[in-house]
Amino acid sequence: MGNETRVMLTHGWCRSSYSALRGLARRGVPVVVADTARVGMCQASRLTRGRGRYRSPYADPDGFVDDIAALCERHRIGLLLPGHEEGELLAQAREAGRLPAGVSLPLANVDSLVRVNDKDRISRLARDLDVPVAPIVDYRTPAEAGVRTDSTREYVARARRGNSSKGVRFARGGAALTAALERMVDDFALDPARLPIVQECVAGDGWGVSCLYWYGERIASFTHHRLQEKIATGGTSTLRVSAAHPSLEADAHRLLDALGWHGLAMLEFKFDPTSGRHVFIEINPRLWGSIDLALSAGVNFPWLLYLAETRGPAVARAHFRPGRSGVVSRWLLGDLLRRLDLLRRGRLRDGLGVDGTRAHAYDDFKLDDPLVLFGEALYYLAKGVTMHSLNPVEAGMVR
Structure with missing residues (x-):
């Protein structure tokens, strides 16, 4: 294990990167972490072999690439x-020859990433492939969207680029939707040429199907069911359980197969247990926030990705075993934020009550690496003080 390739993780403050750090480090892979901030989960971890900082990829994309190189x-x-x-942005830098020789970047090509990151384009592709999606409203102006919708129905408008709940608005149809x-x-x-995708709201629980593909071939797959989310209207999960769902998995695999996917991806769905129907929501073509659940259930996606890149996909495939069902993980700090959101909405019983669900693992609390929780809390505290928000939207983040 002494000759393992050195890895650098970006966006080091957050849970997804920390889970990747943990998954690699426990296999003996040396990992350096980098971020715009000095504090965060990976920065506080004893597993980190080195630290670095870079300029914001939103405010200064060229400076960011220079710093990464x-x-x-x-x-x-x-x-x-x-x-x-x-x-x-890093895939663009790779294709422009701006990354140092010998540095591999296990991601899909730029065209594929642009398509998948556009919520409108990927939803229409899913529909074309007979993957169920919520009804899409076709419109050219906000006024036309109002005319084309029913004022008695609920709709969701999502910016074509954005993560978590950023760039998402809910409204009834008609004038209310136009105003939203x-x-x-x-x-x-x-950009008026890139207006949000508008769809009818659908009922259901959140589910995720996570995959590793290698030049169009599937290496690993894992499914989870969201039990709680950070804010009442949806977004990042704070409690989830590993569970199989064959129909969701079949549609997720069909979509990634059609894309000839390469690298990691997590596909989000909503499933209505009453009707038995589901709809596709979006693809996250990267590490995802709940990835610690997969590791806890026995699917070490970061290690499998590393093996595929350094030793070949056959080796990675040989190391994959299906994840254990029934494993529950919780985001500890996120659960606190969820409760604060419920209290803010006047739902005192939900905000103060005990849900009774026992977690087998926590995203951000590890007995063998206890400082990561403090690093995460310090990051949120710093954001709250400097930007007056625990979930700030940086210019260019939603577009």
């Missing part, structure tokens, strides 16, 4: 693993 040179990095949305879309255009300075 310099960090790769300084730390003798052989594999670069993006922790969040900066993957598309106009506010979105103003709030996020959206």
